[in-house]
Amino acid sequence: MKKVLFATLLALVVLCAIAPFAMAVETTTDPAAAQQAASSSTGWKAIGAALAVGLSALGSAYAQAHIGAAAAGTLAERPEVGGLLIILEAIPETMIILGFVVALLILILA
Numbered sequence: 001m002k003k004v005l006f007a008t009l010l011a012l013v014v015l016c017a018i019a020p021f022a023m024a025v026e027t028t029t030d031p032a033a034a035q036q037a038a039s040s041s042t043g044w045k046a047i048g049a050a051l052a053v054g055l056s057a058l059g060s061a062y063a064q065a066h067i068g069a070a071a072a073g074t075l076a077e078r079p080e081v082g083g084l085l086i087i088l089e090a091i092p093e094t095m096i097i098l099g100f101v102v103a104l105l106i107l108i109l110a
Helices: 002-023 031-077 079-090 093-109
Strands: none
Touching: 002 031, 031 079, 031 093
16 A cells, blocks of 8 residues: 555656646747747647546546445445446546546647
8 A cells, every 4th residue: 555655646746747847838039949849848748648647547447446346345245236336436437537638638728
């Protein structure tokens, strides 16, 4: 558990360190320099978007693994709560959807 917490905190620190670079905007009057800055900024945007989707997918997978294991045990003892367990299993999927929305906002608006 300590390794998972450490990895999560490390990923959060790395994301916080990279995010300002993804949103950075450079202004210049030289067209060649402007194009180079735009291509560099596009790379950071792509990294930020990939992190948004990737980390949310990892978090969702971790949550679904534990919910699924608990749901299997609960379903064996109380089969009448099957519908509730399916709903509880689907809730972490919203994290991936929100990560995808954040990635689109980074790529389109930034």
